[in-house]
Amino acid sequence: MSFLRNILNEIVSLLSFENPAREEEFVLDTQPKLPGLTSDAPRTGGASPGASAGPDTGQGKAQGREQGTGQVGRRAARRDRAQRLSAVTALGAAPERTARGFLRPKKLSAVSVGADAGRATLRRRARSPLEIHGPDAFHETSEEIPPSVSGATPSPKGQQEGSSEAQGAQGQSGGQGQQEGDKADELKPLAENLQANLGALKEVLHYGLNSDVIVREFEIPTSPPTKAAIVFMEGLASKDIIDLAILQPLMLISNLNKDLRASDVLEIVERRLLPGNQVSRKHNLRGVVEGVIAGTTCLLIEGCATALEVETKSWEHRGVSQPTAEMVVHGPQEAFNETLKNNVALVRRRMRTPDLVSEILKVGTLSRVDCAVLYVEGLTNPKLVAEVKRRINAITADHIQDTGVLEQFIEDRPLVLVPQTLSTERPDRMAAFLAEGHVGLLLDGSPFGLIVPVTFWSLLHAAEDHFLRWPFGTFLRIVRVAALGAALLLPAVYIAVTNFHPEMIPTDLLLAIAATREKVPFPTAVEVIIMEMSFELIREAGIRVPGVIGPTLGIVGALILGQAAVAASIVSPILVIIVALTALGSFAIPNFNMAFAARITRFAYIALAAAFGFYGIAAGVFVQMLIYVSTRSFGVPFMSPVAPFAQSSGDVVLRYPSWSMELRPPFLQTSPRERQPEVARGWTQAGGVDAPSPSPPPVQPSRGARTKAAGTPAPAAEPGPQDKGGTGRA
Numbered sequence: 001m002s003f004l005r006n007i008l009n010e011i012v013s014l015l016s017f018e019n020p021a022r023e024e025e026f027v028l029d030t031q032p033k034l035p036g037l038t039s040d041a042p043r044t045g046g047a048s049p050g051a052s053a054g055p056d057t058g059q060g061k062a063q064g065r066e067q068g069t070g071q072v073g074r075r076a077a078r079r080d081r082a083q084r085l086s087a088v089t090a091l092g093a094a095p096e097r098t099a100r101g102f103l104r105p106k107k108l109s110a111v112s113v114g115a116d117a118g119r120a121t122l123r124r125r126a127r128s129p130l131e132i133h134g135p136d137a138f139h140e141t142s143e144e145i146p147p148s149v150s151g152a153t154p155s156p157k158g159q160q161e162g163s164s165e166a167q168g169a170q171g172q173s174g175g176q177g178q179q180e181g182d183k184a185d186e187l188k189p190l191a192e193n194l195q196a197n198l199g200a201l202k203e204v205l206h207y208g209l210n211s212d213v214i215v216r217e218f219e220i221p222t223s224p225p226t227k228a229a230i231v232f233m234e235g236l237a238s239k240d241i242i243d244l245a246i247l248q249p250l251m252l253i254s255n256l257n258k259d260l261r262a263s264d265v266l267e268i269v270e271r272r273l274l275p276g277n278q279v280s281r282k283h284n285l286r287g288v289v290e291g292v293i294a295g296t297t298c299l300l301i302e303g304c305a306t307a308l309e310v311e312t313k314s315w316e317h318r319g320v321s322q323p324t325a326e327m328v329v330h331g332p333q334e335a336f337n338e339t340l341k342n343n344v345a346l347v348r349r350r351m352r353t354p355d356l357v358s359e360i361l362k363v364g365t366l367s368r369v370d371c372a373v374l375y376v377e378g379l380t381n382p383k384l385v386a387e388v389k390r391r392i393n394a395i396t397a398d399h400i401q402d403t404g405v406l407e408q409f410i411e412d413r414p415l416v417l418v419p420q421t422l423s424t425e426r427p428d429r430m431a432a433f434l435a436e437g438h439v440g441l442l443l444d445g446s447p448f449g450l451i452v453p454v455t456f457w458s459l460l461h462a463a464e465d466h467f468l469r470w471p472f473g474t475f476l477r478i479v480r481v482a483a484l485g486a487a488l489l490l491p492a493v494y495i496a497v498t499n500f501h502p503e504m505i506p507t508d509l510l511l512a513i514a515a516t517r518e519k520v521p522f523p524t525a526v527e528v529i530i531m532e533m534s535f536e537l538i539r540e541a542g543i544r545v546p547g548v549i550g551p552t553l554g555i556v557g558a559l560i561l562g563q564a565a566v567a568a569s570i571v572s573p574i575l576v577i578i579v580a581l582t583a584l585g586s587f588a589i590p591n592f593n594m595a596f597a598a599r600i601t602r603f604a605y606i607a608l609a610a611a612f613g614f615y616g617i618a619a620g621v622f623v624q625m626l627i628y629v630s631t632r633s634f635g636v637p638f639m640s641p642v643a644p645f646a647q648s649s650g651d652v653v654l655r656y657p658s659w660s661m662e663l664r665p666p667f668l669q670t671s672p673r674e675r676q677p678e679v680a681r682g683w684t685q686a687g688g689v690d691a692p693s694p695s696p697p698p699v700q701p702s703r704g705a706r707t708k709a710a711g712t713p714a715p716a717a718e719p720g721p722q723d724k725g726g727t728g729r730a
Contacts, residue, residue, distance in 0.1 A: 500613030
């Protein structure tokens, strides 16, 4: 049993993908726990008396591994020695500043010498949480080993290395201090001197080198005239709005009193002379610069230490078009474009509630791109919203140009192939996820949005599922699950059956396969790899060539290559059918990233099947399920609500009727959890489903019929049910 336990520990340690410098994983449904401190007592049970203890995060595992015998125990001991050596080497050096700042580093510290061990031990201690409000708030600290603890005197070479490192650190700190000084200059308040403010702006915006930076100086007709200037970016700001809503009112229409002070001039200009719909005040240089490069126009007035920022954004952009990656037959035909405000408006059109919040965060230390965080206030879990904003604010990369890049910085496990965020180009789909309690991310300049957290089952759902009646949606989901299985396992199953388990094939089919492969010179595994790589080349070539030629190239290339390969006896005809079904299965997966992960994983299954048959396939499925179960997306288990199981509306594989899905996903911990009452079809509550429909109104006779029947007596009315003593029912 101990041997099996050691083997299981090895598998878990290899598949954990844990970063030793990261903080404890964020869990949505529970409070994060601070890592505890282990005791300084020396390890016993298999460890030598003089061995030093390793980091406390792996101490329990190290004890279990050292207690084992044989090759596993020796390999574990070597790993422990390597970990202790790397820890000693890294001790005293400042933790590296990572671009994914939400993975906070932990520092190593030296502890006192144990009485029994007689040597220094190393302990990994959790660093206190950093207050990250932006890329400049990331502070690094380091601790050095005192000579009394390390038990060694520094050599002259070590002193030289230490001095060189100190000089490098001093130079680095000097450069960092210069950068902080420049940023401090940008954060200084504006001066009352107009020329001083213009000089600072021109220096920051590289006026004279940048041909699109426009500075227009003019005078406001007061007595004496008041000097003013506007600064804007050509191509990002509308010249018509600037001429009609800024320059014309200030230069021609204004009639200010000569006795006004500078602060009064600013107040009157803002309230009476600027008809723009959005006017805000900026008090420092950074705010003015960020507004100008975003497309607004900055107004500076002599004697005022405050600038007015007028909304004048206007640039060429693509209009709202049909989706290209998530096309549906029945449903909305609108997709996001590259303009952030248009994308937010498309979502608001479908969620007309004041509780929909759109917070704008800056991403990228160089580009400072706007990122909108969308959620429903009062419904979405506040812990989830705080975690999403923390990860975005902690990104220290210089330029984030698309949500595909942003996804790589905020995902939990970068080494896992399966996507941990849901990318969509449909506003209706993002609105549906927001109504469930998810968080949406939109980036300026990207036509795709991100939805977090995501589960494995959400990646197999399509936007059209909820627009169709529930039997049709259920059938399509079952087809997609079968397509995923075919895309992953069909070539591997063919290799395993033909090479290792031919007894599973009926005799007639086995003879037919053997007859078609009689002249093929390659083994089955090589044959499958040749066909798979050929199809991947055709797929990639069809995407890269111009749009008109792409589909034709794919169809013609597949037909010609397949027929030529069969005629040349390079592959068998049945393999062409299997590869075609595998490709169709990958095309049926609605999420592009999920389909890409299936394409890559398929080659791993082919290798396992070629080496071990069905045993290799079973081992691969076990490892893949182990990875999926241990993966989290923003604190949510990736296989929820199946593993771990939780009561939900059942919207996993089957598509239940919309009126029966009463609960929101349980793993989101929303408030309230109920999506709709128990009986959402309220019309069935009036008298039940069998309640009689109201009788139609009596038909009024026409005017001619009434005139004709005016002279004839009306026939006696038949007694109704009440007159006959009935109950009133037919």
